[in-house]
Amino acid sequence: MNKKIKILIVEDNVIIADDLKFTLENLGYEVVACLISYEEAISFLEENSIDLAFLDISLSTKKTGIDIANYINEQTKVPFIYLTSNSDDATIRLASKTNPNAYLVKPFDSNNLKAAIEIAINNHVSLDLNLVEEFVFVKKNEFHQKILINDIAYIKSDNVYLELHCKENIKHLLRSTLKSFIEKLPESFLQCHKSYVINLNYVSAFSTKSVIVNDKKIPISSQFKGAFKNFIK
Incomplete structure (x- = not known):
């Protein structure tokens, strides 16, 4: 330290x-x-x-x-x-x-x-300093680290914390709810499950029940199947 x-x-x-x-x-x-x-x-x-x-x-x-x-x-x-x-x-x-x-x-x-x-x-991230157009700031000790939004492959929610899984399998942790964070994301991001949001640019394969993003198999719940199908069409 x-x-x-x-x-x-x-x-x-x-x-x-x-x-x-x-x-x-x-x-x-x-x-x-x-x-x-x-x-x-x-x-x-x-x-x-x-x-x-x-x-x-x-x-x-x-x-x-x-x-x-x-x-x-x-x-x-x-x-x-x-x-x-x-x-x-x-x-x-x-x-x-x-x-x-x-x-x-x-x-x-x-x-x-x-x-x-x-x-x-x-x-911890100040709740009024989350997303700024093309990047997000993540608090790391005394610094705010800049993460490019386009580098995020998928997001996993865990209550009031978010796991930002980026390309090259780099993970960052952010204190925020999924609901408040997803509202600020570009259209390339799609929620496919109550706990997951994916960046469609990183989808390599999909089925009716799951999608592969960054070599990770992510479930598609029935609630979000319609939105995913609309995108594929």
Whole structure:
């Protein structure tokens, strides 16, 4: 890691916060602050820049980690990971609407922690900086990497993440929903399955049930067969 990733922790249990800080620093990350409330977090975020935040969903004050997440989504758009123990279903549903990069259940271990951070950082793209005409920017640590749209052979959706499979079998991960991303793609892209969008320029073979793109067999669901047939005609 050439530049340490700056991480903010908002956790009102001091023992858990200290343990998390210790583990993160041992993994090579920089913990810039450990805070215990919404007010402290907002004040810090107004004056400082971070790369990632860990947010306890249920703080001991009226404002929760969900409120901090809403502020992040509106103002800073940095990735964040929720910390949770036994939150009720209603709270989890409310938290999921903020599109967190991950959830970590307490207690956590260093392997899960490191994996969650890498996914969060590598997949995060500011939601207002996705597609610019002929290319897409994908966040890679402190940089936005430019990916040519025409180099994307197919896209696979996994909830709020997209796998961009490019020519020469290069894969990039992007934090976005398929629905919002496909609206900005050119006409050469066609959805053939609820989880797949293909670039028709890379189709090498097809049948009534599947299509071959970049040597990958991709299913064609009944919902999208009509659109695919229209293109072939």
